[in-house]
Amino acid sequence: MRLDKNRIAELNKAHLPQHKEDAGRLIEKLYNKGIDADSVINKLIKFQIAIPSWALGTGGTRFGRFSGPGEPTSLESKIEDVGLLHALNQSSGAISLHIPWDVPSDVDAICSLAKEMDVKFDAVNSNTFQDQKGQALSYKYGSLMHVNKEVRDQAIAHNIEVINHGTNLGAKALTVWLADGTCFPGQANFRKSFENTLDSLKQIYAELPADWNLLVEYKPYEPNFYSMAIPDWGTSHMMAQELGDKALSLVDLGHHLPNTNIEQIVAILMMRSKLGGFHFNDSKYGDDDVTSGSLKPYQLFLIFNELVDGMDNTDNPDLSWMIDASHNLKDPMEDLLQAVEAIMIAYAQALIVDRKALADAQEANDIARAQEILQDAYRTDVRVIVAEARIKGGAAWSPLETYRQLDIRKALVDERGKYTLATGL
């Protein structure tokens, strides 16, 4: 399925008069505060958040999965789904593949489809947390950290294979998320697990093309419930440091213990030029993987506040942005549109923070003033400039409304059938 840009423009029309008026006013207000709204809008236009291939199907929990209709069952249809999202919001122009769920059989055809849909290939992801059919050795007791060299070698080879797939598609980074860990005290020796994991990563790193990055994700628990091989940013950073300049830490918002100050981690990693990427989602309890911004939008803003500051004031390399959520209940496409909107709003709020005034308040220990400055940006209704950026980019004034008006899910079901099942979790 393809979206007709004219159809989007047509649907936008009804909103444009009011939108133009509202946008004009906010731009003027920002201007009066010394903020260049045009620059903000340009940054918003450029900002692209990758969609992971597995997030286009319904997610599940260990208690089961309630599939939705019209799920994409092939890599082609997943790219189409991302293309549809991107047509609607012009902020989702990349897909992040998960091998072996999305092995491209015909690379040229896939690349040309992606190009047609204006979709790039973001970081590729390896999977050593499940056993695939016919796999020689099991990952039940770990992969890169496994006590047996044979299992580690198999997992290393898989990661190298993923790099090769990515190279063919023009990706520039490998994301390694390890489920490796233990469920019981005594199950493994912590030091040996660390050494095995690091040694395996070194072998993968050695195969990394010159212009690639290795993104080392961390997570405190799940699917292992006593320890994880890379439980926290400290371990991820330690490993990335030993690996070399191309190795960077990746932050997933749901991968932290309760109450962690994530924005501080972001700031420190960027200070050391060691932040590689971001997995967006939201959570109340653990790695709940619900829609970005649906529970803690202020935290999302505070994180973007650090990201914007870090992008301007540190030497941190360009970041890889991706949504990583599990759409258990909502239509995955709608969920993703809501997530991207929430992320763009947080980014826009962070872009209009008066950084000069904030720095002054910090120097003066004027805490109430510093709080006012952040809250002023956060409380501003920036939806209108996010919409302005979208419209300028040729996308929908309201992607979700347009998605519903065009009845896209129905069209997908008609095309694909009701009882399709996407690969993934």
Place this chain on the structure above:
Amino acid sequence: MRLDKNRIAELNKAHLPQHKEDAGRLIEKLYNKGIDADSVINKLIKFQIAIPSWALGTGGTRFGRFSGPGEPTSLESKIEDVGLLHALNQSSGAISLHIPWDVPSDVDAICSLAKEMDVKFDAVNSNTFQDQKGQALSYKYGSLMHVNKEVRDQAIAHNIEVINHGTNLGAKALTVWLADGTCFPGQANFRKSFENTLDSLKQIYAELPADWNLLVEYKPYEPNFYSMAIPDWGTSHMMAQELGDKALSLVDLGHHLPNTNIEQIVAILMMRSKLGGFHFNDSKYGDDDVTSGSLKPYQLFLIFNELVDGMDNTDNPDLSWMIDASHNLKDPMEDLLQAVEAIMIAYAQALIVDRKALADAQEANDIARAQEILQDAYRTDVRVIVAEARIKGGAAWSPLETYRQLDIRKALVDERGKYTLATGL
């Protein structure tokens, strides 16, 4: 110190033209969505949040306290402080006293001062978590739950004394927050502690005037670190049920285990007509007692979403609203102004939720739509209607800005001296 209303009006002037334009636009937008902004503004005008007497001085932690200048050292000066806040925002027209820190020596003088400052007496608070000089028996091992009847009797008598003080001042509720609990397994018998606590509360309840309420607060830990006599809403509710209709549960936002869904508790208590009051503050880790809305403003909105719904659709009695925070670093007056502003914003956002549409989305299990409805209200910049309510009530367009323009802290220091020390924590 008294604030001249004309002075406030004068300072407002510079903002009025822009404000009127902005307010007009938002009111029109809300009108177009079917929301009666005038009714919203009227509700905002009526909404009053009590200031606790102890929050006007600098707070501290167990590691120490960094006092601020010009703290109020008498009940009179505390009432004056609340009067100043109320003059600035017209939303803080009540004070909540803490006995024995604020025993009124001359009731008539206190009442006439309060009247002059347009300040009412909200719920009175007993204190059995500290030993006072000359106190016969210690509360080291508890008060209402203590194994010794003599100690319990002393604590009961103190609570009755607090009721008497409150009656003299026109208060209508007693808030009982118990620090009682244990630090070690085995220290106390849970069942006996429960029974002693409930029995003591019954004796206090028996002395309650007919038009009073007894507000039973709960807290999971601190200052006791193994168990608390009333650790959660379930226990508070169980006790309130046994006590009778005048006994209600009181929710303090900081008194929950990590990740608790507080808004659900609020909804259920109101459904049973058993929610009595609210202590506002914010927190990231425990009972941090930082400024309301400074960390989790969306949670505050979700709570108000339930409160608004419950006030309209349940038989729950009128609620007692109070700030309960510890102003360790900021000027307490500025902190309180920020807290009230954040609360008013959350309330305003909750008032503009399209409840009919929300109910429809819920009936249809249209989760994305339900989320959009809540987020639409939350993302709206309602500061302008909160300011409109303030201006209509004769208060400052921006209370914090006005507080600084009038250099009120300096005036208080001039009046009271720099090294004064408020009673409290």
Place this chain on the structure above:
Amino acid sequence: MRLDKNRIAELNKAHLPQHKEDAGRLIEKLYNKGIDADSVINKLIKFQIAIPSWALGTGGTRFGRFSGPGEPTSLESKIEDVGLLHALNQSSGAISLHIPWDVPSDVDAICSLAKEMDVKFDAVNSNTFQDQKGQALSYKYGSLMHVNKEVRDQAIAHNIEVINHGTNLGAKALTVWLADGTCFPGQANFRKSFENTLDSLKQIYAELPADWNLLVEYKPYEPNFYSMAIPDWGTSHMMAQELGDKALSLVDLGHHLPNTNIEQIVAILMMRSKLGGFHFNDSKYGDDDVTSGSLKPYQLFLIFNELVDGMDNTDNPDLSWMIDASHNLKDPMEDLLQAVEAIMIAYAQALIVDRKALADAQEANDIARAQEILQDAYRTDVRVIVAEARIKGGAAWSPLETYRQLDIRKALVDERGKYTLATGL
């Protein structure tokens, strides 16, 4: 497969001389402390912990499942597995069925098999957290709390069907664990969800045989990540109270927010005669469902300390004990043997607490002494009296060692095949 009691007795022989000596010494020591070890041993012999039918197969997480060899694939083989466990430890003489995973097709045959294996039927469990093939209406958005009466009626009918199955087998309780809840703010109206849930439970309760109990389980999150229909003991208790005397709360150790004092909940529920049963497991982060006693054995002891006290000193009805864990990595049979051992140890430790001295210390606020008393019981190596109880009951001195010596898993694989897959999660 059946175990020959003589074979067990034979394997015990090598340990008996040393065991008898050790047991004699501990019994004497306890006697000198005023504790009747015989009575303790008799209580241990009588204590039976039900095994849930789904725990005999390998568990999994949302990221996948690593099956083990020789899993039981029929209700018959599950009962056999429980029978084997019971032969080894004489403490697992009951099975808890999960409908529809374990619908008995030939009730008489099942009952006679169970009788042969000396296995009783404990509480039966309904399942409305998954959609079964051919099911008319989906539980995607809830079951007993669903907004649509049709869905609720279907779920009610299922529960009644479960009662009927249980009646046929001689079970005496229905356990209702509801996955119902929401993943997003606004998704459902809390009050309506509560009312729908309670109303549905009332209809189920109405169909309960006179000598049955309805056990109402609670859980704060997972598989829903914003709210649950029955999130905490307070809600469960509120519902159980309204339902009637046959409705009781069920505590699952993993179903609490971080740091919850579970033993206090146990004590209070028993005080009100409202504790119905227990699901044993252990956890570090959330509902990790790892082996009982593998992470927080002291907490397990403290809970048993309350249970023992409550069984002696309250009118709480008899409790339903069950393991509820997910054996993701270990052989489920070994895992269950370890779990039962840990539970028996905790129970034994609680039984040798000097309750008179503890009560005296509590009355005197002698906290150090109270702590010493609990720690003295906990630090005692009671394994020998647990083994004594087992040997007296005709079971193995060391069930796990015997399981391995007899190579039971190999025998099961030979019987059932390597690649079998148990129903369950």
Place this chain on the structure above:
Amino acid sequence: MRLDKNRIAELNKAHLPQHKEDAGRLIEKLYNKGIDADSVINKLIKFQIAIPSWALGTGGTRFGRFSGPGEPTSLESKIEDVGLLHALNQSSGAISLHIPWDVPSDVDAICSLAKEMDVKFDAVNSNTFQDQKGQALSYKYGSLMHVNKEVRDQAIAHNIEVINHGTNLGAKALTVWLADGTCFPGQANFRKSFENTLDSLKQIYAELPADWNLLVEYKPYEPNFYSMAIPDWGTSHMMAQELGDKALSLVDLGHHLPNTNIEQIVAILMMRSKLGGFHFNDSKYGDDDVTSGSLKPYQLFLIFNELVDGMDNTDNPDLSWMIDASHNLKDPMEDLLQAVEAIMIAYAQALIVDRKALADAQEANDIARAQEILQDAYRTDVRVIVAEARIKGGAAWSPLETYRQLDIRKALVDERGKYTLATGL
């Protein structure tokens, strides 16, 4: 006050016959398992846990403090208290001073008193979390991280002064615990705070004597409630790495977010030779600072399991062991005796782990076996060998019992008076 060794020996006598029998049996059992109990006992005898000077007085919370009788009010009396403890258990032969609470006025006299009491001077602690009377600049907004160089310089100078005091007394390490942090988003720039803190530490490090260590403590929150300058082991380690070989991380058990796997941190830091010391306490919720081993004894064992393994198998330098608890309710001396006992028990349990078998089980992914090995050590009643170590060292069979039999607190009250108040929190 001094304890007469003969008096202790005399009181031991009644227990010796039974003790000798019990000890002999356990030693034989361990021998049969291939564990050299004599070596274990020798390690226990050598193990010394420092007592912090502030822990000898009653602790408090922000809600108040309930003093106990006979608190030590001078450095001399604090050393005497530690001497008494050491006489009772022969495991507390060191004191850790806190400057400026314990500035030695007459160094020679203090040293000779300490020598007399057989007490050494462990790591000295600086205090920049409170303002002292007459202090030029306030630490309200931080010390080593403060935005103003003048404040940082003052805090640096204080730390150097502490080093000088320590040098005079023969201490060999400076522990820096920083309360520095923020209570509100925006209050400080994370990167600048980090840089200021690290720069300050570098200046202190430069003044460190050649044979000293700098121990860098971390803590996630309290007394600041949004961010801390050194919130986690990752930050502490990063700083220690930059500072140099003499800088090491210090782990306080209470300074972690909920559910942190502390033993893994210990293992990794030791692997990198970067663990410097330990602050023992226990907690259920936050930094509760209750008696070691009173809540999570198995966690304490698992930590010692790593420590023992790390001391044998890594190049990590010798560790500094200290109790850091707040004795709010119990007699501090009794509390400390219980804490040391719990630590010794955990250490003894870790020493009898069959490490060869454990390593084999780990290599074979035999998780059930690995768990059995740890639990076997943990479930063993090692109190008798801990007592044996004590008796061999000339201390009491039961320090707490002896403390009570000798009525030491009464003697201290007689000496010091009832209403004395120790310096500290």
